[in-house]
Amino acid sequence: MIELHACMTPNTLKAMFMLGELDLPFELNRVRVYRGEHFADGFEKLHPYRKLPVLVDPDGPRGAPFTVFESGAILVYLAEKTGMLLGDGPAQRSTVMQWLMLQMSSVGPSLGNATHFSSASVPGEDYSRRRFVTQAVRLCGVYDERLRAERFLAGDHFSIADVATFPWLWRHPGMVGIDTSRYAGLNRWLEEVAQRPGLARVQPRYKALVEADRADLADMDPDLMDRVMGRGRWWLGGESGPDR
Numbered sequence: 001m002i003e004l005h006a007c008m009t010p011n012t013l014k015a016m017f018m019l020g021e022l023d024l025p026f027e028l029n030r031v032r033v034y035r036g037e038h039f040a041d042g043f044e045k046l047h048p049y050r051k052l053p054v055l056v057d058p059d060g061p062r063g064a065p066f067t068v069f070e071s072g073a074i075l076v077y078l079a080e081k082t083g084m085l086l087g088d089g090p091a092q093r094s095t096v097m098q099w100l101m102l103q104m105s106s107v108g109p110s111l112g113n114a115t116h117f118s119s120a121s122v123p124g125e126d127y128s129r130r131r132f133v134t135q136a137v138r139l140c141g142v143y144d145e146r147l148r149a150e151r152f153l154a155g156d157h158f159s160i161a162d163v164a165t166f167p168w169l170w171r172h173p174g175m176v177g178i179d180t181s182r183y184a185g186l187n188r189w190l191e192e193v194a195q196r197p198g199l200a201r202v203q204p205r206y207k208a209l210v211e212a213d214r215a216d217l218a219d220m221d222p223d224l225m226d227r228v229m230g231r232g233r234w235w236l237g238g239e240s241g242p243d244r
């Protein structure tokens with residue numbers, strides 16, 4: 001059975017949503033990032049940068065086991081494996097890839113950083129939060145305009161671009177204080193995608209994952225927090241880190 005190494009993040013939800021859409025059974029392996037399990041010896045064989053999600057397909061190309069890291073690559077791999085949600089022909093596939101790349105390079109990082117700095121800014125320092133919330137607002141406008149004109153991101157067919165983008169635009173803009181009421185096109189699309197059967201299939205398992213990770217986060221070791229959040233003490237070494 002396909003194995004998904006996972007933690008609570010919209011990037012994991014993308015992979016779960018895709019597996020749900022394809023109705024593929026999978027084993028969910030919760031990696032306890034807030035206990036540092038992804039820093040254990042051997043995890044680098046799954047992901048050299050030690051991030052989640054990672055998918056392991058026991059029945060990969062030529063029947064051999066195959067490991068895929070990076071959520072966007074997981075979606076493309078599953079789409080190619082099944083011939084689903086990628087679009088037909090070079091123009092459709094390129095349109096899907098363009099919106100997928102925009103999600104990976106901009107939507108995820110902007111909203112991820114906006115969320116991080118909304119809860120973890122150093123008191124008195126608001127530049128980082130404002131910068132990423134501003135980028136997120138700019139992106140919400142782009143997606144709203146697209147989704148006023150088209151039913152789905154790549155046109156009239158649901159694709160991996162929608163699967164990749166929904167988990168980030170679903171709740172995160174509101175969580176960082178963006179007034180989402182004015183985005184009629186975006187909201188219409190969010191309502192439609194939220195009804196997808198693939199999401200309903202995996203939502204209880206994702207909810208359980210979030211609850212378990214939140215419990216770990218609540219009493220996390222401060223040194224591990226510094227390491228997971230990439231604040232500097234661990235990675236740059238003591239005094240030389242920016243978080244002195």
Ligand SMILES: N[C@@H](CCC(=O)N[C@@H](CS)C(=O)NCC(=O)O)C(=O)O
Pocket residue numbers: 007008009011033038050051052053069070071072227228229
């Ligand atoms: N671009 C990656 C991002 C993955 C990512 O940032 N995962 C976080 C979510 S929990 C993680 O593994 N963090 C642990 C760490 O950085 O130590 C993807 O889309 O898969």
